Amino acid sequence: MTTQMIMSVFTLIIYLIIIFVFNKARIKYAGGKVGKVINLILVTVCLLFIADYVTILGNFVSQEILETIRALFRTAALSFLAYGGSKVANS
Numbered sequence: 001m002t003t004q005m006i007m008s009v010f011t012l013i014i015y016l017i018i019i020f021v022f023n024k025a026r027i028k029y030a031g032g033k034v035g036k037v038i039n040l041i042l043v044t045v046c047l048l049f050i051a052d053y054v055t056i057l058g059n060f061v062s063q064e065i066l067e068t069i070r071a072l073f074r075t076a077a078l079s080f081l082a083y084g085g086s087k088v089a090n091s
Helices: 003-028 030-059 063-090
Strands: none
Touching: 003 030, 030 063
């Protein structure tokens, strides 16, 4: 296995653990500010997951487009977290 493949598998495991743990917490702490923050974290992690694994499309799309898609999903994740966090803080 190449180093890139090992890192991809490792980050996949980390993403799955985060999603599993926060999904269980979302069920336990449904409603309120804690529930909203958990939902923010879950959506952010899912968007970052998509950004990291968009490279799977490398055989079908040019590298420049892949980097653009990756940047858009990362920006969307951080923007969602920032905007949602400010909304939760103000409520």
